[in-house]
Structure formats: structure tokens, C-alpha cells
Amino acid sequence: MDDKKVKILLGKRIKQLRQSFNFTQFVLGEKIDINQRQVAQIESGHSFPSLSTLVKLAKVYNCEIKDLFNYNHLEKEEKVKENIINIISNLDKKDAQLLYAIVKVIREK
Template identity: 40%
Template sequence: MNKKQLFGKRFKAIRKKFGYTQDKMAEIAGIEPQSISKIESGKNFPLLSNLDKIAIKLGIELEDFFYYDHKVCEDDLKADLIRVFDSLDQTDKEKLLRIAKIFRV
């Protein structure tokens, strides 16, 4: 599944969670209903301004559209963890290590 498809799946899940039709989402964003269909099918990304209008109307954060329920490959996960770890100061690195050890089996 590519990024547009992942986004479309998440967008559709949010729309359905709030009980809106594609027509209603289009009305909120001020776009054509066909545009919502293209977003949900993974053909297009929405404009950020339209996505922001929808988030405000739904009372959610813009970031909520980007939380995907998909598996991340282990190499990407390690790279992300290293980037986060490297950005921390020594004290926070030690705290993170203590927390990580709690989850170790």
C-alpha cells in the first residue's frame, strides 16, 4: 500500500467515525464530492488548506489524519528510534533507556 492509499484509508476511517458522507466532507472542505472519492481511493492527496478545514470542523488535530495502523518495517523503526535517541540530551537518553528496559522481556 502506497502513501496515498494509506492516507485515503485513514481519511475514510475518520469520515465514517464521524458519520459523514463523502458529500458532507466535500461540503465542509469546499470541494467536489469526486475529490473526496479520489482521496479515499488513494489517487490524490487533499490540499492542506482543505484538510485543515475538515480537521477544525471535526474538532480533531490535523495530525490525526496521519496516524496509520500499518506495520513499519524493522529497519525503518530502528532508524526512527536512533534519530529520536540522537536528538536527546544525556539525561533524557538515560530516562528513555530506563523506560525501554521496562518493556524488555
């Protein structure tokens, strides 16, 4: 796995954890001594957290550093999304409209 992919998946994992704790980026930043912009950069995969930031994140989330890199489920979700996009892009107009109507009904539930 290349560095870019690791940064993106780690960022998504950190964002997922932050949201599960109901923290804003600002609140998380305060807890780990970085600013909101830096949190956003990490979560978006544009920046890799330092070792000291990883240690602080693990402490905030009451886990080990290695747990921050547990993003196998995120990789699977990405693959599912890619497959869905590929399927949709090959639909004719009529089938695409039908699929849109089905998805709209599901979202309204």
C-alpha cells in the same frame, strides 16, 4: 514510505474518520469545500489533499493535522490481510473448503 503508500493510507484514514462521523462523501465535501468526486479521489489514494483541505479536515474532525496521518493501525491491518491471503493461497482444495465453511458460520453470527 513512498508517496503512493502515504496517499493510500491517508485516504483510508480520512474515510475511516468520515464514516465514524456518519458523513457521506457529499456531506464531507460540503464541509471542506470540495466536491464528492474529489473526496472519493482522496479516500481512494488517487489524489493528495491540499494543505488547505487538510486544515479543513482537521477542523471538521476536531483534531490536529498530524492526527490525520495517524494510520499505524491501518498498516497493521493491511499486513494481517496480506498474511491471511498468503496462507489461504497455499491451502489445498479440501482445506480451503473447510476454511470457507468456518468463515461462513462466523459471519452468520
